[in-house]
Amino acid sequence: MKARVHITLKSGVLDPQGKAIAQALGNLGFGDVHGVRQGKYIELELADTDREAAAERVESMCQKLLANTVIENYRIDLDD
């Protein structure tokens, strides 16, 4: 089973890298971009075949290591 984890900054947390990307896009002629928030994407190959158990494991991984919940949110998608 594959887990896809999207990690994004919480709203209210400043994202200077996102701002720099938005500015660069503007310089390239994409002035219609009003905001950019950048984050991380992590793919996990899991031995687990039980969906519920896998979801629980990945949730725990996010809490313990993959995300810093002081500043980041995460979303987990599971593929069979």
Add this chain to the structure above:
Amino acid sequence: MKAAVIVFPGSNCDRDVAVALEQSLGHAPRMIWHGEATLPDLDLIVVPGGFSYGDYLRSGAMAAHSPVMGEVVARAKAGVPVLGICNGFQILTETGLLPGVLMRNASLKFVCRDVHLRVESSQSMFTNAYEESGVVRIPVAHMDGNYFADEDTLDGLEDAGRIAFRYCAPDGASSPDANPNGSARDIAGIFNRERTVLGLMPHPERLSDDALGGHDGRALFDGLVAALS
């Protein structure tokens, strides 16, 4: 007094801080590799600067879960003093021993220069050799030193007098220009609730000998040795 410096793959200030400690202590500290799961009897643990584990995932995130850090956290909770400098501060926030997080510098640039710090409290084993509200000059060298915590946490730190150092102008005044990384409320270093753990981004070990261009950092190590010996 028994002191130890933790060494991770990618640490690069471990020897510098060992030299600074030895100068104040009179003997060399123990150097302890990150793979050790047990620690000897210690009076002080230093988590040094550098780029532990290549800053993979987030600065300090991997080191926070290394075998030795489990033991460091346990000792810290039992009251053993812990000093985290730069990457050491990042690691301590990732372990939860200190609140908040060190984010990418607001400028998105690596900042390596001397900064001025105002000593917010001299009432700790780390800062007792400094004058309260005094200004010291100590270098920073980091990419991720932008201290962030939610407003309630920041208020709590201020109310409890847990801010150790703030970035300031040479005359001690607060100024956006004096803040090298965008840190909330100009925070450069904080204590835990019991003031037995200090994390700070500036490097006191890098200005602890006149041969290095100054000695404002030395008082931190002298003060620690005086308090713990």
